[in-house]
Amino acid sequence: MTTSSSERGVSLGMPELPAPAYPDDVRVRLEADAREIIARYPDSRSALLPLLHLVQSEEGHVTRTGMRFCADVLDLTTAEVTAVATFYTMYRRRPSGDYQVGVCTNTLCAVMGGDAIFEGLQEYLGVGNGETTDDGKITLEHIECNAACDFAPVVMVNWEFFDNQTVQSAKRLVDELRAGHTVSPTRGAPLCTFKETARILAGFPDEREGAVEASGGAGPASLVGLRLARGETAPARVVHPRDGGPHDEAQDRAPSDATPHDPSPTEHLSSHDAPQDTSASDPSHPSPTTTRDGGTSPRGLDAAGPTAEEGE
């Protein structure tokens, strides 16, 4: 539909021409949505963030055409819209996959295994940070703290929670996504595509039946204090309703490849569910997919640092 400047190569001195508009039918449809969004706010400009989510839901990323649309309906300049679109990390600026797999590598998740998961997935999928698999299914990213530290390590797919992940569970997760299976998160609704997720973010409720109820109430970690306060025992072995479903044989969640049971990536793989009668890790059996850090954190793949990321 439209192409970004990066796809057309670097322009040599010529100012960029205005982006083409959406085809009429698309424009008319989006304008109706835009009116609904704008009506939520006393001042129309407040609609800009949801509108950017809306145009992202149309094309999978925020194109120049999408930004022009936002500028037109809000009576802003494209420069004003671009300034906002480039500030927020959830707006993609190039075509990406149907499923955004985000591995939390902020300190706590990184330490608990997020670094190993991110490294393992990069190797497994053959893509680096921010890159998309050849089949267009998965865009892999490392993400910042997503407010689920009591479920660490956490992986988000299209911003739904996959709690207590391991390298193996994350690999199975991407396998299922690439195979086109319906995948359900630990907390959240069965995954829809990135575009459909962006529409929810624009403020249009998820109309799928059962989406609100999906995955039940609070996750197990959210309930440990409550159960203790009630005098219920063994806080470390909380059994969640989800675990009573099709996965209830899954008691062993250790991430060894030798594990006979192959738990699905969505079951609650709490590291705290298993009996804990060991004291220290055994240096002769290091985790197969982790390497000694030695300072080469996965973030090194970002090139330099904040400036490099901003300059994308």
Add this chain to the structure above:
Amino acid sequence: MTLAPELKGSSPEKLLAPVLSAFWDEDRSWSLDVYRRHEGYEGLRKALAMSPDDLIAYVKDSGLRGRGGAGFPTGMKWQFIPQGDGKPHYLVVNADESEPGTCKDIPLLFANPHSLIEGIVIACYAIRSSHAFIYLRGEVVPVLRRLHEAVREAYAAGYLGENILGSGLDLELTVHAGAGAYICGEETALLDSLEGRRGQPRLRPPFPAVAGLYACPTVVNNVESIASVPAILQKGKEWFRSMGSEKSPGFTLYSLSGHVASPGQYEAPLGITLRQLLEMSGGMRPGHRLKFWTPGGSSTPMFTDEHLDVPLDYEGVGAAGSMLGTKALQCFDETTCVVRAVTRWTEFYAHESCGKCTPCREGTYWLVQLLRDIEAGKGALSDLDKLNDIADNINGKSFCALGDGAASPIFSSLKYFREEYEEHITGRGCPFDPARSTAWADKHTEVNA
């Protein structure tokens, strides 16, 4: 001052006080029906029977303080809204929970969104607002879904909309999803973002109470602060003050995470200690000991095992040299490299620095360069003073608290773990094996068994 000494050794039943989390384990806990079965929207009825000014005074008397980190008295924030000024007033709920380690508002909104909505209606009645906003970080779609549904239910039941419960109060509530920017948790950056701009902090004064959203008087409150209000109305301010301490009354959510046996949410009176929380919940993971922890997210100076008995209230943590913050108790055991931890946090601050002010934008960038070198064994001993110096040039000299937050892990880790930094430099590398820190590090013997 605090309840900590007299509670010592008590059972979890006595130490904990689930209020907001009291029915999270019930089927469909997020729905209006279940909320109503647990006295939901009863606090609102009591509030509407009072005059708005009396209501503000009541919340002020309860002693409720902001749960978003700063601990500013909630009732006082409401009182600052000028009345009779002829301008629209706004309530904006800060649901942009992004501080590393902080994970209380998201589970609260997932399991019990109506407590927030009821609190919003009460607060808007008090400050005479007819339009409120929930600014939810965008990266939590499951929560957004339940908020959409809860707002829909509340409108349908007459708790939102026109003439709420016959009181004459009209209130519109808009759920607004952010787009990924930690800085938007800063209240003035949040307001700019909600106005459709880059999320950059504003110069103060004027404060939001005078010129906030659309330059109108605005209250910005954290989710947990507002969600705590209905219970105060329903059960009474004396009940609320019977928990916690004189200056830090009430209950709150403590979030335990990291190398502990039972990570999760623990709702307790303010002033509980980490030792008490660990003792009741199984302690650190077996065979390991606590090395360092944060009392309220990565922006609060870290503590060590010397601080296990610090009462976790605003005064107690402050007196021990840190801040209560968001009560995000991230616990790391002896397998964790503190240089790695601080480097990662600093990368986060550099990535999230909005770029508006020089000390933060440039300072966090250079901190990352130095820390990466040190972690990789390429640093010099003089780098440690340089780190301290740069942190000192950010702290208190930045536009907003993000800069102070970036300096906190540097200062506190150098204070408690300077030798570990030196070890990286003199030993030309990191002496830790990251594999030993993972959640599964101690598991393989079980598999083999």
